[in-house]
Amino acid sequence: MREEVIENKKLKTEPNLRDYKKICETFSWKLAEKEVAWFPNKKINIAYNAVDKHVKTWRKNKVALRWIGKNWSPDNPKKETRDYTFLELSLLSNRFANILKKLKIKKGDKCFLFLPRVPELYTSFLGIVKAGAVAGTMFAAFGPCGLKDRLQNSGAKILITNGELKKRIYKIENDLPDLKYVIITDGKTESGHRFAEIDYRKEMNEASEKFNVKKMKPDDHAFMLYTSGSTGKPKGVIHSHKAILVEHMTSKWVLDIKDGDVYWCTADPGWVTGVAYTIFGPWSNGATEVVYEGRFDPEIWYSIIEKYKVSVWYTAPTAIRMLKKAGDVYKKYDLSSLRHLCSVGEPLNPEPIRWGLRAFGLPFHDNWWQTETGGILIANYPCLPIKLGSMGKPIPGVTVGIVDDNGNEMPTGKVGNLAIRPNWPSMMKEIWKRPKKYKSYFKKNWFITGDLAMKDKDDYIWFIGRADDLINTSGERVGPFEVESALIEHPAVIESGVIGKPDPLRGEIIKAFVILKENYKADKKLENDIKLFVKRRLAGHAYPREIEFVKALPKTKSGKIARRILKAKELGLKIGDVSTIENY
Ligand code: ATP
């Protein structure tokens, strides 16, 4: 495909990272250590860094969290919003930490949150970490099976949930021998269960606002998250307190957060983005953040940006594609407060970037990372031109290699395993209870990510696909991403998922599942037209020989196309773990 480059000319402000090359040459993680707040003897607490350190500064009374409830509408904005300053977050999380102390929670104990995006989710998360325990999250849409897997594997002692969601826990309580307490945020407690139920409001009222934040070693465990389950059973990834180094620096360099910004990360804290880039990095930089409890809705989303003057927006390709699908709705809103847009979670095809330019006058800046990396590692920066379809360049202090299956580096322009030198501070500490799995990530002093990529002559990294998804057709290797990107440039196509389908002649053929825009008729003529369109854009072998028109694609609850489900269904294979898949 022809290379398309956008200069970041329309910047409204000078970026935090001004000279990428120079910073890369001079930066070391030792320098970043000066940016975080340490206790004596090199002790640290990631929650203290995110919130409490500001209480000693002018930011004390600055709004940290602007919470917007699910029933919010532009006509009754006051009714469903609540503001919390850094001081208020600090005191509320202190109270919660005191509840945990009373329950005799110890360093390293796992405390899980199973809540919608309500303020208690954020304050309790911080309180757990301040108490020296390990905070874990579970997306509020999980059913009993997904919950059982996570609570059993983690051995969680405490669960914080609400009166509605706790009913799902009752169904599996006999399988959770480690669970001692369930803290209910919004209502009456019951007795007669295997665990004791605790009234959050009552305990919070009685708890002291004063708490001595636990001083932890940089490598002590702080939080735990399960991966999205795109490729199989979700892994329980453990992170340490020093992950803040990467989360702080990247919130500055990549998200470009400044004091005057209103920042909105649309990810749920059930996934790593909603933790690292709602709770840790941006707050550590003193950001005022918007959190919206409700579901995706283009009109509401645009209203929030307009009403609260969101300036930095971090979202995901699936949301961008859905906003595009909603058409011209954005024209009804004043979105001029936006100044910087970022995207993560899945490959960002060039077409949504072009649409962003049309709709907001700004490009989405793609960046790459995974639960295991604990923070953004590759990104497009405000200070560098964007090559559409590329994930950008490594963050300063991080070395990215493209290596073969034996861990040897490959030449520029060749596709190989995306690998990272394992010396960045937010690298996972463990895959919980799966030491062999953890070990399998490392080869010849590289951390192998499981993704395939290519580095070009300017050191931009191009995502090719997950190693499991690569298609081998007629001896050529094709990544689903480039085929999907070409497909959605066809005027009739809104979204697509591409897999390799075994074929006796070609090894595999490319099969595409395609969602059409409204008003297009799924027929043979359109199918041939789409095939030809992709063939012209890519190469003779890299077009879908089979197209199936579908109404929806299987997706993870975090919004990623689940190609393994498409493949398993196509081949009549067992589908495997579906705890993170929508509507399964
Ligand atoms: P699992 O590991 O359970 O299969 P997952 O890999 O989807 O699920 P996450 O850790 O949430 O779990 O996602 C990280 C993965 O998402 C990356 O390894 C990559 O495949 C994909 N990803 C994230 N950001 C990008 C991006 N900007 N471009 C392409 N792919 C991305």
Ligand code: MG
């Ligand atoms: Mg993964």
